[in-house]
Amino acid sequence: QVQLVESGGGVVQPGRSLRLSCAASGFTFTTYAIHWVRQAPGKGLEWVAVISSDGRSKDYADSVKGRFTISRDNSKNTVFLQMNSLKTEDAAIFYCARSWGSSAYPFDYWGQGTLVTVSS
């Protein structure tokens, strides 16, 4: 069955870095784009970033552009989110989700999420 498993969350001080991972299984990884979506405590969903199936195309929300970098290793069926210069407002549950093709397509499977806490 399709599975997306996030890891790498934790407590980090403002200004520091963290790298999240999203390990995929149960489907042909190289045919899907992967997104990161976050949810601050008690708030709604916010799209963060997307990487195309071949890794050549990437896009970011304005709120993280220049600080976050998305990448993927298709040999390991894993997507990464490198988060630098973290701010307190980046604290959230981070979910990875897959979509067929571009960002206009639905996110049909989601991981369970990993919690990022940014606090001094």
Added chain:
Amino acid sequence: QSVLTQPPSVSGAPGQRVTISCTGSSSNFGAGYDVHWYQQLPGTAPKLLIFNNNNRPSGVPDRFSGSKSGTSASLAITGLQSEDDADYYCQSYDSSLGDSVFGGGTKLTVL
């Protein structure tokens, strides 16, 4: 402030019908981009509920339906059940932003 606007909350009694609106603009729904809906039960990840305006993934009951017209979309739930008590989000693509966008979410309370 979300690009897609949803009411913060709706409620209904068991067995009733409720609708959740999602208002967009000429750069998303009006430009022809589809709406997708997600259900998030308390403490869990979002789950795809409706895709491409009015299609249900396998396993989603036909009590859930969606529609889109012009710059607005809506999710209808008939025969409300206690397990429908959840947050619901609409999502689309916005050509002005060049990004996926979500509505602010609607909390459905089954009375």
